[in-house]
Amino acid sequence: MRYVAAIDQGTTSSRFMVFDMGGNIVASAQQEHQQIFPQPGWVEHDPEEIASKVKLVTAEALITKGLLATDIVAIGITNQRETTVVWNKHTGKPYYNAIVWQDTRTEHLVKQLNEQLGHNAWQQKTGLPFATYFSSLKLKWLLDNVDGLQQAAEQGDALFGNMDTWLLWKETGEHKTDVTNASRTQLMHLETLDWDDEILQTLNIPRQMLPQIVPSSGYFGTIQQGAFKGINIMGVLGDQQAALVGQTCFEPGQAKNTYGTGCFMLMNTGEKIVPSTKGLLTTVAYKLGQQPVHYALEGSIAITGSLVQWCRDNLGIIDKSSDIETLAASVPDNGDVYFVPAFSGLYAPYWRADARGVITGLTGYATKAHIARAVLEATAYQTLDVLLAMQADSGITLDALNVDGGMTANNLLMQFQADMVQVPVQVPMVNETTCLGAAYAAGLASGYWKSVDDLKANHQINKRWQPAMQQDLRHHLHLRWQKAIGKSLDWM
Numbered sequence: 001m002r003y004v005a006a007i008d009q010g011t012t013s014s015r016f017m018v019f020d021m022g023g024n025i026v027a028s029a030q031q032e033h034q035q036i037f038p039q040p041g042w043v044e045h046d047p048e049e050i051a052s053k054v055k056l057v058t059a060e061a062l063i064t065k066g067l068l069a070t071d072i073v074a075i076g077i078t079n080q081r082e083t084t085v086v087w088n089k090h091t092g093k094p095y096y097n098a099i100v101w102q103d104t105r106t107e108h109l110v111k112q113l114n115e116q117l118g119h120n121a122w123q124q125k126t127g128l129p130f131a132t133y134f135s136s137l138k139l140k141w142l143l144d145n146v147d148g149l150q151q152a153a154e155q156g157d158a159l160f161g162n163m164d165t166w167l168l169w170k171e172t173g174e175h176k177t178d179v180t181n182a183s184r185t186q187l188m189h190l191e192t193l194d195w196d197d198e199i200l201q202t203l204n205i206p207r208q209m210l211p212q213i214v215p216s217s218g219y220f221g222t223i224q225q226g227a228f229k230g231i232n233i234m235g236v237l238g239d240q241q242a243a244l245v246g247q248t249c250f251e252p253g254q255a256k257n258t259y260g261t262g263c264f265m266l267m268n269t270g271e272k273i274v275p276s277t278k279g280l281l282t283t284v285a286y287k288l289g290q291q292p293v294h295y296a297l298e299g300s301i302a303i304t305g306s307l308v309q310w311c312r313d314n315l316g317i318i319d320k321s322s323d324i325e326t327l328a329a330s331v332p333d334n335g336d337v338y339f340v341p342a343f344s345g346l347y348a349p350y351w352r353a354d355a356r357g358v359i360t361g362l363t364g365y366a367t368k369a370h371i372a373r374a375v376l377e378a379t380a381y382q383t384l385d386v387l388l389a390m391q392a393d394s395g396i397t398l399d400a401l402n403v404d405g406g407m408t409a410n411n412l413l414m415q416f417q418a419d420m421v422q423v424p425v426q427v428p429m430v431n432e433t434t435c436l437g438a439a440y441a442a443g444l445a446s447g448y449w450k451s452v453d454d455l456k457a458n459h460q461i462n463k464r465w466q467p468a469m470q471q472d473l474r475h476h477l478h479l480r481w482q483k484a485i486g487k488s489l490d491w492m
């Protein structure tokens, strides 16, 4: 039996998963990497550590199931998007740590560009507002702040990439990215699918440091060394786009919401670029080989699962993430406590870099259980805000919400989510849709799967939560949440 595999290089960990033709997980391994916080608001990763953790998980997954590298037909890569790495093409050494998508050090540039060029001046071209989130300003910061980097880039010695490109270059020596990752840099024009010269000029970014943009499914390169030597990388997708593919949302109007460290709702809009007026992003969904590119509307929420981790690591009110459910379920409601986790400002649909986290509504009655409940509810309210924006922008009302990711293991949260969005919330059999999507991209390109119909046939619902809450209570809770949002604004 032969299989297709995928590397998922995420914000907190790297995974490697092997899938069979039915899309079932045959083997997997996962390793966390260090989160580096040099200053408040700064978040970095060590690219070398990530590359070696990726090597480790690929070996671990095969060994634990007694698989051989020759059992693998092709490999896909999916990755945390926007996170920015620059390295020397001769030595392979990064010039600086990777600047992570959550990092807010470029806030001053957001303000400056909005003033100089007009509010969100590049949104029409790139689908993205000015924000600390995207790669463009992170790269600008590196070029301006790392000694000698601008010159090295101009001489063609320095290369830029997101995690997909960094790993692909390490494994194959190719300097490429796929259209979905490129669409998150804020350097690519959504219509031409090429780097935009005007943006590059404004930020003084030399074009030669940027990777070649190619379709998400197709030949990326051949692994040069180690156990996988000779195996081809045949698919690359940003992790949220990979989850859209893994959920087989191939039709316009189909959407998924992934609950990981952050939450990301994407709706396929087909071959149409749909501009957002409600605070969403317009982005590339995928491009499968020579087929037309598909676009998506996206609502990105920075802090959801990572708030649960923060309760574990910084408050110490739980020992492990899953304990939050038991703690939250020990009280019947939130006791009027609301937690707005605007740790990196607020992303969709608000886009307020000046916001910071608040816990509001505290009285002597509140306990850690109410805070735990407010933590889980925050994910559901943020998702509701994004869903309302998505429905308004697209004119499409969802009849169910397809969900996946680590937090979907939490029944209390999923039931509350269904209560908030008022449609059934459903999770597929294979919940690791991110890895699966990247494997699908690689498997389609190598002929392992013949067409998307094969993939659709693999998709099965595992569990569904039905809305049950009274309307007036739902309205009351959402109004209180919006009031709490107001308290988080204008802090910086």
Ligand SMILES: Nc1ncnc2c1ncn2[C@@H]1O[C@H](COP(=O)(O)OP(=O)(O)O)[C@@H](O)[C@H]1O
Pocket: 010, 011, 012, 013, 259, 260, 261, 262, 304, 305, 306, 307, 308, 309, 321, 322, 323, 324, 325, 405, 406, 407, 409, 410
């Ligand atoms: N039972 C649970 N209840 C709430 N949150 C959870 C639960 N299990 C995991 N999480 C959260 O989900 C996140 C991990 O999900 P995962 O999909 O693996 O994320 P990522 O791919 O972003 O690293 C973590 O932030 C963790 O705190």
Ligand SMILES: O=P(O)(O)OC[C@H](O)CO
Pocket: 009, 010, 011, 012, 079, 080, 081, 082, 101, 238, 239, 240, 260, 261, 262, 300
């Ligand atoms: O690594 P994740 O799953 O937290 O996803 C991060 C997103 O790609 C950021 O845009």
